[in-house]
Amino acid sequence: MDLPEYESKELIAQFGVAIPEGRIAHTPDEAEEKSRAIPAQKYMVKAQIRSGGRGLAGGIRLAATPSAVRKEAARMIGATLVTSQTGPTGDKVRAVYVEAAIDVAADFFVALALDPAAGQPTLFASSRGGVEFEQMARMDPDVVKHLALDDDTAATRTKVAKFLTSLDFPDAKGAAEVVMQLRKAFLANDMTLLEINPFARTRDGAWIAVDAKVSFDDNATFRHPELEAIAAEPHLSPAERVAQENDINFVKLDGNIGVVVNGAGLGLAINDMLVDAGGKPANFMDIRTTAMSFDIAKGVELLLEDPKVKTLLLNIHGGGMTVCDTVAEGVAFAYSRSTRKVPIVARLAGQNAEWGLRILKERYLPVESFDDMTGAVKRSIEIAGGAA
Amino acid sequence: MSIFVGKDTKVLVQGMTGRSGTFYTDLAMRYGSDYVAGVRPGKGGTSHLGLPVFHSAAEAVAETGANASLIVVPAHHAAEAMIEAIEARLGVVVCVTERVPQHDMARVKAALTGSGTVLIGPNSQGILTPDVCKIGVMPTRAAMPGPIGIASRSASLTSEILAQTSAAKLGQSTTVGVGGDPIHGLGFVECLKAFRDDDDTEAVVLIGEIGGREEEDAADYLAALDYGKPVFALVVGRHAPRERKMGHAGTLSFFGSETAQQKISHLQEAGVIVASDADQVVACIRDAL
Numbered sequence: 001m002d003l004p005e006y007e008s009k010e011l012i013a014q015f016g017v018a019i020p021e022g023r024i025a026h027t028p029d030e031a032e033e034k035s036r037a038i039p040a041q042k043y044m045v046k047a048q049i050r051s052g053g054r055g056l057a058g059g060i061r062l063a064a065t066p067s068a069v070r071k072e073a074a075r076m077i078g079a080t081l082v083t084s085q086t087g088p089t090g091d092k093v094r095a096v097y098v099e100a101a102i103d104v105a106a107d108f109f110v111a112l113a114l115d116p117a118a119g120q121p122t123l124f125a126s127s128r129g130g131v132e133f134e135q136m137a138r139m140d141p142d143v144v145k146h147l148a149l150d151d152d153t154a155a156t157r158t159k160v161a162k163f164l165t166s167l168d169f170p171d172a173k174g175a176a177e178v179v180m181q182l183r184k185a186f187l188a189n190d191m192t193l194l195e196i197n198p199f200a201r202t203r204d205g206a207w208i209a210v211d212a213k214v215s216f217d218d219n220a221t222f223r224h225p226e227l228e229a230i231a232a233e234p235h236l237s238p239a240e241r242v243a244q245e246n247d248i249n250f251v252k253l254d255g256n257i258g259v260v261v262n263g264a265g266l267g268l269a270i271n272d273m274l275v276d277a278g279g280k281p282a283n284f285m286d287i288r289t290t291a292m293s294f295d296i297a298k299g300v301e302l303l304l305e306d307p308k309v310k311t312l313l314l315n316i317h318g319g320g321m322t323v324c325d326t327v328a329e330g331v332a333f334a335y336s337r338s339t340r341k342v343p344i345v346a347r348l349a350g351q352n353a354e355w356g357l358r359i360l361k362e363r364y365l366p367v368e369s370f371d372d373m374t375g376a377v378k379r380s381i382e383i384a385g386g387a388a
Numbered sequence: 389m390s391i392f393v394g395k396d397t398k399v400l401v402q403g404m405t406g407r408s409g410t411f412y413t414d415l416a417m418r419y420g421s422d423y424v425a426g427v428r429p430g431k432g433g434t435s436h437l438g439l440p441v442f443h444s445a446a447e448a449v450a451e452t453g454a455n456a457s458l459i460v461v462p463a464h465h466a467a468e469a470m471i472e473a474i475e476a477r478l479g480v481v482v483c484v485t486e487r488v489p490q491h492d493m494a495r496v497k498a499a500l501t502g503s504g505t506v507l508i509g510p511n512s513q514g515i516l517t518p519d520v521c522k523i524g525v526m527p528t529r530a531a532m533p534g535p536i537g538i539a540s541r542s543a544s545l546t547s548e549i550l551a552q553t554s555a556a557k558l559g560q561s562t563t564v565g566v567g568g569d570p571i572h573g574l575g576f577v578e579c580l581k582a583f584r585d586d587d588d589t590e591a592v593v594l595i596g597e598i599g600g601r602e603e604e605d606a607a608d609y610l611a612a613l614d615y616g617k618p619v620f621a622l623v624v625g626r627h628a629p630r631e632r633k634m635g636h637a638g639t640l641s642f643f644g645s646e647t648a649q650q651k652i653s654h655l656q657e658a659g660v661i662v663a664s665d666a667d668q669v670v671a672c673i674r675d676a677l
Contacts, residue, residue, distance in 0.1 A: 114490055217491065220492075261544075263544020263547075265541070265543070265595065266542070267544075268624035268628055270666075272627050276627070319526065319547050321408075350547055374665075374667045
């Protein structure tokens, strides 16, 4: 889960990292009023969205006076920002963060993430931070270097300072101190990513986290109910939300072939085959092993409710706790409750495959069966109106 | 014979008395594997499924000579169970638990360093040597002894490819699920090394997907030596809906390629034969063998 900017910053501030003084505002009036309470010469107005890349998309503006803050806030709030990370639909701006503009001498980049091989927090750093950092890093990954942060000893501090010196950080010792504070925040909050960009060096020699992004581990929310409560709402459609509540991973796509699959790997495999053959999947689905027939019925109902869906491609490899008849029961139940009965193309394999197919046929569902995925994919595309 | 497990493997189950623990232990015992004990703190001295239950893994090892463990405990206790199994010096530890926090896995990785334990998982379907030993939750009906070694990141695709190779009368030496989590125990490279030394394995199939660095590491390993056995791969997710990711390209590239196609190219450059889709794996093996 991702934390919004201001929550990310408050979290690291608790560990001693300096941040610009700022306030969140939901209306232009509120933005102006709150900026008056911030002791600053100038202000930054920052659109609060879930994705990065907003600096280049006009989501961060300098404002000289509280009334200018108001103008910028009015321009941002309610608007939709399309950045390099939001996808084409963009993110709607619901609030702005107003903060003291910092007198920056140079922008740097630091981030912490867990190294999957060693399981250690790892520091990433670059002396070329700022709004254009991402494009630069994309073109030349070597602008970012990394270093393992094994522990919090004096030796590690020295190692970090040396590393930052080699990357042309000024006052590497001071920067290393901030890195160690960030490490504490990272470990204490089950973070998977903590990114500070820009990590600003001010003209009077301080290190300030001007922006911060925190992702924390979805699997550790039981330890952090306080973070879960403030996490950015995950970007789910109503259908995706229903699916999630029923032990089904579901991603809405805009094609016309509804796909019902158990297992993420098998789901990705059939999705590749469908797209390769010119088909247009209406969704990505992975029925989790914990799902029961009723959960599966909910997932199928979501597809039947979508008027674009012309056919259902059922690709099940039964085994463990999800056997083919469990899935077939779920499909049959959804069909019994729906007036739309789109044709089903089924490829059932593994445990209780014959039984599953018998259930579908005996309930008089419009089902055609195939032994392999290739045949089923081809047929579903035919029914949906041919390859794109 | 097989990799990591064999006919001398004696398995204890951590979390045997729970719902999933009972279900999967029962299935594995009926498959003919040698299960010798269960572990459940507070229930030592009782018995379950006809096996003695102990308070701790160390106690179970001392009493029964167990040398492998299957961990089926809830996510928030899984790291403690893995560390307990590592400290009890079990040779093979399989953790099937899903959703183990990543920072917990960091502690497990530290405990693993320098130990003699091979950790499989978490979020793994386990390891299977057909007709000999099953430690995990995979279906076994289609399994058949044979020359194909399978290492996989996906449980569902392992079942699929296992069934396809059996239908083609190829059969499997051992199948290993390395697990679907970002931080896990053994990876493709360790599996490749073990399959290379295994006389019964004539070819290896790697089943990969988007995310992580397993495929890249395997490709780097294979490119650096004469492996001596054909290696096949299936990498899925070429058309996966792009996940919204926070963070910068520079940081994220450290954690693996952005696309499945990049992984495929990397493997092909290392001499791996990559199947075009999940229905083509057996055809690739047949063409090459």
